[in-house]
Amino acid sequence: PETDLKVTGIDFLKSKNCPQHHTDAYNIKNLVVRRGMPFDLQISFSRELKPSDKLALRFGIGENPMRNRGTLMSLNPRREPDLSGWKISIAKKNGKECLLSVTSSPSAPVGKYTLNVKTGTNIYKPENSEVYLLFNPWCEGDAVFLDDDAKRKEYVLNDTGMIYVGSANSIYSRPWNFGQFEESILDACMYLLDKSELKLAKRRDPVTVSRVMSALVNANDDSGVLLGNWSGNYSKGTSPMDWIGSVSILQQFYKNKKPVLYGQCWVFAGVLTTVMRCLGIPSRCVTNFNSAHDTDDNLRVDVYLNEYGEKMNSMSFDSVWNFHVWNDAWMKRTDLPSGFDGWQAIDATPQEQSQGIFQCGPCPVKAVREGSVYLPYDGTFVYAEVNADQIYWLVREVNGRQKITRLSSETRAIGVNISTKAVGQDKREDITSEYKFPEGSEEERKSMQKASSFIRPATLIPRAHYAAGQVVPVENSSELLQDTISKTGLQIEITNVEPLYPGSPLELAITVKIAAPGTWAINLVGSCQLQSYTGKIEGNLGYVKETIQLEGQSEKQIPLKIMPDTYLSILTAVEDEVLVHITAIAEVQGVDDKLTKEVTKRFDYPPITIQMPERAKLNEDFTCAFIFKNKLNMALDNCKLMVEGLGLFKMTTFDQGDLPSGRIMKSEIICKPTRVGEKKIVAKLSATQVKGISAEKSITIFE
Numbered sequence: 001p002e003t004d005l006k007v008t009g010i011d012f013l014k015s016k017n018c019p020q021h022h023t024d025a026y027n028i029k030n031l032v033v034r035r036g037m038p039f040d041l042q043i044s045f046s047r048e049l050k051p052s053d054k055l056a057l058r059f060g061i062g063e064n065p066m067r068n069r070g071t072l073m074s075l076n077p078r079r080e081p082d083l084s085g086w087k088i089s090i091a092k093k094n095g096k097e098c099l100l101s102v103t104s105s106p107s108a109p110v111g112k113y114t115l116n117v118k119t120g121t122n123i124y125k126p127e128n129s130e131v132y133l134l135f136n137p138w139c140e141g142d143a144v145f146l147d148d149d150a151k152r153k154e155y156v157l158n159d160t161g162m163i164y165v166g167s168a169n170s171i172y173s174r175p176w177n178f179g180q181f182e183e184s185i186l187d188a189c190m191y192l193l194d195k196s197e198l199k200l201a202k203r204r205d206p207v208t209v210s211r212v213m214s215a216l217v218n219a220n221d222d223s224g225v226l227l228g229n230w231s232g233n234y235s236k237g238t239s240p241m242d243w244i245g246s247v248s249i250l251q252q253f254y255k256n257k258k259p260v261l262y263g264q265c266w267v268f269a270g271v272l273t274t275v276m277r278c279l280g281i282p283s284r285c286v287t288n289f290n291s292a293h294d295t296d297d298n299l300r301v302d303v304y305l306n307e308y309g310e311k312m313n314s315m316s317f318d319s320v321w322n323f324h325v326w327n328d329a330w331m332k333r334t335d336l337p338s339g340f341d342g343w344q345a346i347d348a349t350p351q352e353q354s355q356g357i358f359q360c361g362p363c364p365v366k367a368v369r370e371g372s373v374y375l376p377y378d379g380t381f382v383y384a385e386v387n388a389d390q391i392y393w394l395v396r397e398v399n400g401r402q403k404i405t406r407l408s409s410e411t412r413a414i415g416v417n418i419s420t421k422a423v424g425q426d427k428r429e430d431i432t433s434e435y436k437f438p439e440g441s442e443e444e445r446k447s448m449q450k451a452s453s454f455i456r457p458a459t460l461i462p463r464a465h466y467a468a469g470q471v472v473p474v475e476n477s478s479e480l481l482q483d484t485i486s487k488t489g490l491q492i493e494i495t496n497v498e499p500l501y502p503g504s505p506l507e508l509a510i511t512v513k514i515a516a517p518g519t520w521a522i523n524l525v526g527s528c529q530l531q532s533y534t535g536k537i538e539g540n541l542g543y544v545k546e547t548i549q550l551e552g553q554s555e556k557q558i559p560l561k562i563m564p565d566t567y568l569s570i571l572t573a574v575e576d577e578v579l580v581h582i583t584a585i586a587e588v589q590g591v592d593d594k595l596t597k598e599v600t601k602r603f604d605y606p607p608i609t610i611q612m613p614e615r616a617k618l619n620e621d622f623t624c625a626f627i628f629k630n631k632l633n634m635a636l637d638n639c640k641l642m643v644e645g646l647g648l649f650k651m652t653t654f655d656q657g658d659l660p661s662g663r664i665m666k667s668e669i670i671c672k673p674t675r676v677g678e679k680k681i682v683a684k685l686s687a688t689q690v691k692g693i694s695a696e697k698s699i700t701i702f703e
Helices: 014-020 151-156 186-196 200-204 207-216 247-256 265-279 367-372 379-387 443-450 564-573
Strands: 005-011 031-034 038-046 055-061 072-075 087-094 097-103 113-121 122-124 131-133 159-167 171-178 226-228 260-263 285-292 301-304 317-331 341-345 389-398 401-410 417-421 428-430 492-498 507-514 521-531 535-549 555-562 581-590 593-602 610-611 615-617 621-629 636-645 647-661 663-670 677-686 693-703
Touching: 005 113, 005 122, 014 031, 014 038, 031 113, 055 097, 113 186, 122 581, 151 265, 159 265, 159 285, 159 317, 159 417, 159 593, 171 265, 171 417, 171 593, 171 677, 171 693, 186 207, 186 247, 186 265, 200 207, 207 317, 207 341, 226 265, 247 260, 260 265, 265 317, 285 379, 301 317, 341 367, 367 379, 367 443, 379 443, 401 593, 401 621, 428 615, 492 581, 492 593, 507 521, 507 535, 507 581, 521 555, 521 564, 535 555, 535 564, 610 677, 610 693, 621 636, 621 677, 636 663, 647 663
Parallel strands: 031 131, 226 260, 301 389, 615 693
Antiparallel strands: 005 038, 038 097, 055 072, 055 113, 087 097, 113 122, 113 131, 159 171, 285 317, 285 417, 317 341, 389 401, 417 428, 492 507, 507 555, 521 535, 521 581, 581 593, 610 621, 621 663, 636 647, 636 677, 677 693
């Protein structure tokens, strides 16, 4: 009788398969492939393969793979195709060697598959037998198919990027290392998939996978990756400002299987981008400036100002964040009527529960634009973040009571300059038009009407936490909100005359303009406060209050100067980056003409300079130097420099101690490139007084 056919070895042909599947960057021993695309396996037998031999490749996923559940694929090159949509064929036979081509189904569950080969009664299980199967934006049959090579390079393969922060008036980019290919990141994502307890069949669908990942990246219900903290005290962990990428967060989480401390919105979004790109779902970070929060789904934010124009946080239920960062993920929505494929908003920052869990999305961006907020998931929440109206109320003490009067309303201030990194270049791309129709357009009006039929309309009664004592009722009207129209052409501009360097006086100016002819007296108050990005006031710095005379069609500039000693103690006490917030209220005497204007600006900082060659050779050392000159009029205490270069060196922290004014610090690191292509080095400086200084520089690595 013929000797039994046995398998003596399997070659996973990584150097051939991985580049074809765009997975060659993953730092892992195993074969990583994308679904719906063929890959080859070279099998060696104990003797030549004969037509009568029985041969089956068996791919299984989950604890207990079963054929009738579609979690065990038994592929026989000589038999009918497998019902699961997987295909196998013999590509080449040569003596005892056989080259097999395997194509998984474009809707196969994503995850780790074990492979064994059955010949007759023998079963062969190779070493590193687990094959990782990912979503495939290159495959037309896959729900995440993205038909644009430049976009796939950016949204799936780019492991570095920018997250836009600051404020609508001063947007700046924070470099972020996504690092989806680094050591143990793919395993961390697989661990999250297991932790999600999604049924294996649900792992086929990017809609369910992205929804559970938006829940698992925060630690609120499921001891997920990151714990949020906005308290200003981060002594038990890492300050959200000190992260420069997702790699150390996901590695620490995977190692300890415990939430990492601490995150704020851009950290959650950065980590969720890493997880999505790692699994093969195209994804980008999206920043919404002037983002409305906790509006109780009534599309309205109430802002309370005292008679100096200072915001009174304690009275507000809702808040406007200077910016909020979430994610867009790209996929088909087979669960919805047609027309809602493409970008879907998902948000891992724990703000509001959805179906009992802190998760948000996927919500079709097109549904937000059209006002179809009833479509799953969380449309009303996302819609309110970008479309709420703002109403300013003045709070005055009158005979021991608080009297609240309406100052003005603003329908265009929320949801502006929605930003993401441009494809293939380090520039900001404005994607507001994907989320909203042009302000004042007919489509915008229709979208608003449609959304309002699903969201409680706002009545003009202030929702406030009232202080002690009675409240004098205010005028109530339920007409739709209109922008406050000025009768005299009143305008306010708020500028800074000099750069806002911490340690120097803040030289601000409020310009009041009027267009109507005649002589006008205008009451002006302007205040300056420090606030964190969530709108929380950290301190009142000073105000101006005066009456100015204007002759028709003229303007006047009122200076507002804040000395350093009024704000330095706050900078030192708060562990967050703080922003300068200026509010002005102008009231024209004799006519009912009031205007409120607020502007938030970030401090200006001296730069970090990165010095290194423009090109370097693979596996050959080069030196990278980081230089920072303290040009501020104050010393910086406890300086820490965090640096990371993916494919060059691991995240490193230099403790630099105190840096007096005028002094220079220099740190050096030896880099040994492990991957070719354009690589980025990111540096971030934090000190007791300043948090937001960062820099990045690219280098080309060649063979």
